[in-house]
Amino acid sequence: MAIPVHLLARFSLLESLPQETLLHLASKMSDKSFARREVVISKEQRVYALGFLLEGRLQGVDFTVDGRGVGLYFVDPGDFFGELSVVDGQKPAEHVIAAAKSTAVFLEAEAAQRLFFDNSLIAQRVMSRLTARVREVMAQRTLLGLPNPFQRLCVQLLQLARPWGKGMAIEPVPTHQEIAIMINASRETVTRAFQTLSLHEVIQRDGNTLHLLKPSFLSDVGEGRLDPPKA
Template identity: 40%
Template sequence: MSIAIEVAANIPLFKDFDEASLQKVASLMSSRTYLSHDIVMRKGETAENLAFLLSGKLQVVDLSEEGREIGIHFIQPGTYFGELSVIDGLPRSASVISVKLSEVAFLPSNHARELIFHHPLIAKRLMTHFAQIVRAASNQRTLLSIPNAFQRVFAQLQTFVRESKDGQVIEGLPKQHEIAIMVNTSRETVSRAIHTLMKLNIVEKQGAILIVKQPEQLKHVATVGVDEANIPKK
């Protein structure tokens, strides 16, 4: 039971961590390999460990009472997960499954708490991470309160926009049914909304990338809707 110190050093949460602490934490961790579709963490369980994805890809799965999927969230290598239950001792809030061959490292909860609460560097990183989640949740609540489904899609697309050398673009656009779940509408509505943006020449598809040709207009239609915006079609 332990992982190599070089592996621990590569985990972003431990970046610039002093050698002695890193050595100790590596000695307390263990790792396990998961095949695609394996369950890594079960909703409702108590927290035995803080987990770190070393390689592969995991998906957080949260279901409504009726079994519908809520949100879609992937865990990328380098990230920790399961920290909520480690901190508050309450059951896991969601399940986590592997979507491809993945390696996960585990740090037992009591050691994880010692680490989280007693090392200012780690405490700061974890709280900054929480602050991000709280802000994102607040933004998503604002977005979901928009009554018009098209406008919700436009507003969600805005959150994906990044600055690149080609101007503003959306890379790695989630699948239409994934966006539909995020903004609480149907896949068909997402499809129609994106096609409307293309017809209005606000966005343009280039392979896997969506070029946002008129960022101001995207913001405008998200705020007032397509009818009110009154944009000439191309």
Template identity: 35%
Template sequence: MTAPAKRPTLIGDRTMTLKAVPFFTQLNDRELDVIRTLAVEKAYPRTAVVLTEGEMGDSLYMIQTGKVKVFIGDEDGREIILKILGPGDFFGEMSMIDKQPRSASVTTLEASTFHILSHSAFERAVEQAPRIANMVMRVLASRVREADRKIGTLALMDVYGRVASTLLELAVYNNGKLMVGEKLSQQDLANMVGASREMVNRILKDLSDRGFITVESKSITIINRELPPSL
């Protein structure tokens, strides 16, 4: 029996995908081609474990297609979701640079493909295109600032405010509607804001009753962006 043909990946397509990654938006085509030739492409099915908190690692993952959740576990084995990431996003950058254990776990929410750049490949890329190092430093600094801002903002909010803020952060426009996609469950949302699923369910019901959102079986639509910070 003849093995099924693998889907070809066009150089132009990969270059355009890499250009969507914040690290590389300001690189020219030659510099992007350096990254393209050194990065490895890998596919994972839905619910696959990509990275495990505490394991050693040295690679950066850039999402080409699909969606993942980044999370840490507490002492009781519960998940605290740090981020939901999609195409153009990236993770694993700290271990790529310092080769230290992973600070969080990552699993796929749907079938996903990644461009993977190892520490040694990154060093070779910088040798061939030194400007890449500057781009990486700028993006890392931006991420630290964003994390500090988010921590400061959420620390001042109660659970109601954290749910409202997280919904707005996750929402994207789809056919003219501002929606939180079907891949996020109420338990995932609870894990993101540090609350019980029951509490999140009550808050979503209140927001729906007050006309700010509509909740369907697989998605949430935001009708009014001015979500209230509390009851």
């Protein structure tokens, strides 16, 4: 079922497209809501579509051979996902799950392919996303090679942070469980590490924003120049 065309204005990938094109795309789209932890895209599915997140938050995850979850990336409102399978027609490389109650719209794969291949600006945006995703995954592989979970947490916080006023912050803050699967640690380990960092005034939480008060300290611990602080 088609979706209202005005919703497409929320998606950065579709910026500057003519109204006629947006109307056509809207006619090929459908929306769906997901409960928290519900699977949005499965590695096993064979019907593909390009997804756009309207509300909520998604997380790309995969699993090790012994069944442990590994978090790969987040998808925030206005962002798109599922582009790999649309481009190459292969099964998804990872699962995408709802990290919070979410609503997404999906563009049929054939229409998405035409959008990619017939519009150089859209193709450039998709390529930029793919290269950014490769860089994120490579950085995550390097992070997982660190021997100490506290080090991995420090590096992960720096990777998630963005400029915030005169400092750095993470917004919205992932749950301890979401961070745990990103750094291959237990939720309890992450909780204890957060408590230690807060005690030493390295981080400070304000609602759904986590301020990094001492990013240089996180960097020094992550790179092994300083030992992790004691609780």
